[in-house]
Amino acid sequence: MKISLNGKNTETQSRTLMDLVTGLITDQGLDLKSLVVEHNLKVVPSVAWEKALIQDGDTIELLSFVGGG
Amino acid sequence: MKISLNGKNTETQSRTLMDLVTGLITDQGLDLKSLVVEHNLKVVPSVAWEKALIQDGDTIELLSFVGGG
Amino acid sequence: MKISLNGKNTETQSRTLMDLVTGLITDQGLDLKSLVVEHNLKVVPSVAWEKALIQDGDTIELLSFVGGG
Amino acid sequence: MKISLNGKNTETQSRTLMDLVTGLITDQGLDLKSLVVEHNLKVVPSVAWEKALIQDGDTIELLSFVGGG
């Protein structure tokens, strides 16, 4: 399935946001709790990741809070 | 005839801008050459005052240049 | 006896600094404890006022501390 | 003859300031007109250099004007 992930066209097998996110954790050791997921311009709370189905062409942004003034 | 002259509703007998303006000169001793006349939002050059007919409801502004920074 | 008291020529009957000072207290209600007495350019502590004899021509300054920056 | 020349003890054969100065010119190509000569704390004008005899132990300063603010 082709999606736009943080602005990059990406091929993914993940069926849900949870699959996608957990995959990235193991790949990149991200801090799950710090993750903000925007799915097709809507923020999806972590409790809903399990049910959030990814479809071909979806736009997904994985964000987190950083230091700023 | 009722016109708006410099923002004030005014009763006038003047048929042309020239009548109106020359009237004011004698009344108020204005400097003709310094006068800028706006007739219904259009500036009318002094050479055209003779032919510029005033009609009921016209808006006329008599302006002049003053000191400014 | 003629003395210079705070820069003014003064006639006094006081035989000692104590006489002079106590006189002034009753006259002017000064705060004794705040008084600094300079007798002929020497500061005399209050305990010594009793024995400090005044002689004709003496210079006596009665000083006190005041607010200052 | 031993003299102090610009603060340095110097051996000289010059009998007069003129000898001394002209010697320096050929040695160092100085500009004569720019020279100010102080001989034992007295300034000696160039017209008097001929007659100004140098004696053992004299103090001579050769000065000139330079750029300054």
Place this chain on the structure above:
Amino acid sequence: MPDKQTDTLILGDVEFSSRLFTGTGKFSSRSLIPQMLEASGSQMITVALRRVDPSDRQDNILNYIPDTVTLLPNTSGARTAQEAVRIARIAREAGCGRFIKIEVITDMQYLLPDNHETLLATEILAKEGFVVLPYMMPDITVTKQLYDAGAAAVMPLGAPIGTNRGLEMKPMIEMIIQVSKIPVVVDAGIGRPSQAAEAMEMGADAVLVNTAIATSQDPILSGKAFGYAVKAGRMAYLSRMAEEKLKASASSPLTGFLRD
């Protein structure tokens, strides 16, 4: 003149006893942030939002901010009102609360804000119930427009961000303090506690300091210093000090000693 006893700052429906706002940028270590917050007494702190950087192994910055401190997400990175609005919404939905610092910058050289885009974003977000704190170029006309747009405060800059040059825009900020119907928070450029105190003496309602604290050799002590300075400046404002005088006047009696 506010009551000296009960002098607090209210934004949204939150009451702040500290008038020092701080930021989370530029710290050499995130673990300094909670200590700095405690030392400075600051009760509001800014954070930014960015795409996850896989190379960045740091844990959640929010973990370093006590619950007692109000989060002020900023819209840094936004170059239009629309982008600022999107960031603000994400921040709120991500659980950061209703406060938002609007920051729209198109000038990448001096990093100075775009007042017009900032005004547009303020209008939209205030309607959506945000407590909007717009970072702005000091400007009287825009100050009034931001009030009409529903801003909770205005945040004029003292000097370009990160310069530590202090109140370069002082005359304009003084005018803003005179005309503004909402709190004035001096943001950006404050590099010394004395400058923070000066802003408060002028009548500013608060100051926001990040770079000066985070980049000092001792951010905890610096934070404490700014905390003291902001208090000092506010007290000076409340105690109505005398104006500057042209003529000298002695603090000791002017009579010569042993003279009349």
Place this chain on the structure above:
Amino acid sequence: MPDKQTDTLILGDVEFSSRLFTGTGKFSSRSLIPQMLEASGSQMITVALRRVDPSDRQDNILNYIPDTVTLLPNTSGARTAQEAVRIARIAREAGCGRFIKIEVITDMQYLLPDNHETLLATEILAKEGFVVLPYMMPDITVTKQLYDAGAAAVMPLGAPIGTNRGLEMKPMIEMIIQVSKIPVVVDAGIGRPSQAAEAMEMGADAVLVNTAIATSQDPILSGKAFGYAVKAGRMAYLSRMAEEKLKASASSPLTGFLRD
């Protein structure tokens, strides 16, 4: 750079934890003085000496100064070194201790000190065992001469006394701080806590404030404000803050939001 933990100021053999010196002049009521001292934390305060004024019914000003606070009698009224020396001796014999602020003023218009007479008085009194704090026109040459003469500190003025104009002489005072081998106390002209903080940030060892506190509408709160400001400025100095920068530098990541 001094140790941040044990940062105190030592003059004579007395150790001061507070770097704010205060004065007793111009208070509307003497009873404000002890409260101001407590609120400000000041541990050194000036007094003046004058002929008894029969019309003045006030009781002893020394009664208003706690024993924990060091008295700093000044020689105000002196117009020559000799007069200053005489006043100093009287003050000491009157039980005011060894500290003396030398103040010799011949300019009655701007009340600016006479550095040469001040230097002469310092020489004499230092030899007599006084802890001499000379009030001076900011001057590098005289600063060195006062050190050689045995001064315990130098007290350059920030601006003419009582003007509240702050650090008008800042550039000269910065140079004095660079060259002085003894503590530098900025005296006179400081009208705002921010100015006191600025002096401390520059590296001054202490400041003396009288008029600004005494003439404010709330001397106790003002005293507290100056106490905080002096602490803030000292902390800033100790925590080595970054210099001013010409270029702006972002406190948030510079990448555009949702851009690379």
Place this chain on the structure above:
Amino acid sequence: MPDKQTDTLILGDVEFSSRLFTGTGKFSSRSLIPQMLEASGSQMITVALRRVDPSDRQDNILNYIPDTVTLLPNTSGARTAQEAVRIARIAREAGCGRFIKIEVITDMQYLLPDNHETLLATEILAKEGFVVLPYMMPDITVTKQLYDAGAAAVMPLGAPIGTNRGLEMKPMIEMIIQVSKIPVVVDAGIGRPSQAAEAMEMGADAVLVNTAIATSQDPILSGKAFGYAVKAGRMAYLSRMAEEKLKASASSPLTGFLRD
């Protein structure tokens, strides 16, 4: 760096050898204007447009301005872009030429310009072939937008109009000079020749001075003074003077006299 020999300012298609723009406001007598123009060398002067005031018996102010001097009508009185556009059109049709100073003010307290309305008016009038000189709040973003809108120059204010406070906005104006692709004319607030010279030394292309000249006790001599100062400042800019230095450096040889 421009050629020192042929250093002139070109606006529209007009070449100006004088970089001092003047104004006709506030003169005690109109007959001073031509003398001031001659003494100052100014080649551009502002005028305003107003409804005829019957009580005003003065003759045409344009009679006092030599044909060699370019007229710069302003849009003073305008509170919206539309009003500014209307005034500009009338001025042009009345024979005042293509130059127009846009001035849109809604803040009646400090008389500071509204940058957004000013930008809108600039856009419209530039399209109509006017040589547009917008009076503006110093603002980097708006400076770029005015260039894109077709402005012939930008005219940031130095300080609020008529205050004579000089370059209060100096840091912002310096940035504008750095980024602007069109000439920068410092307008408003300049009260002393030294301030006009300073603006030119910074690299401003011209200054506009009205109040300081018209309200001095000798407007002709003042005009001359500003003419000299603007020249001096421009020459200083062209001759590349050395920067400020932190360290002192002797102008005479440092060797002691009669020492090595």
Place this chain on the structure above:
Amino acid sequence: MPDKQTDTLILGDVEFSSRLFTGTGKFSSRSLIPQMLEASGSQMITVALRRVDPSDRQDNILNYIPDTVTLLPNTSGARTAQEAVRIARIAREAGCGRFIKIEVITDMQYLLPDNHETLLATEILAKEGFVVLPYMMPDITVTKQLYDAGAAAVMPLGAPIGTNRGLEMKPMIEMIIQVSKIPVVVDAGIGRPSQAAEAMEMGADAVLVNTAIATSQDPILSGKAFGYAVKAGRMAYLSRMAEEKLKASASSPLTGFLRD
């Protein structure tokens, strides 16, 4: 207020129409000096005296100074009054005339003058018939003493020599101008024509500029710039300009356009 028509400066018995004094130090080539003098209009220029340096092949600097220009030898290098006196006598006997700039410096770090030694030298040389111009630390008391000692003028420094920092000591110099009974010449630190103009606007009688002219990339143009600026500042002083104002005041009629 002096007569505008016949406004000249008289020192000794010499009348100067130019109030710009210049110096001969730091020029890349001596041949620039006469051109600079002509461009600037300066009628007084400083020179220094030193031991002949054999390695120095340059011809006589005096050859570069036209007879119409008054020589002002300085006593640079002197560290005591006695040395200054010796230099002054040599200079006069060497045919440099009666003018002498006293410069006694013991502080080799900031090169700031020693006021007390300067005063002593002034006393001696004035008695010997010199026209004494002492370079001094800005100081009111010393200003009066220099007058009593017979100085022809006082020359307070604006900032440390060679720094180009301008009127750092402005407040003190303003006071000196108020009290001085002899001309006040601001010497040292002036780095820009605007700063020279500012000094003249304050009421200074002249300024001395060397480094800023000599070290610019075009000393001739810079000299011209300072000549213009000094004239501009003096004219401004003579034409009595209005003071700074807190409130804005319009230079155009305040009535809205097409409003009442």
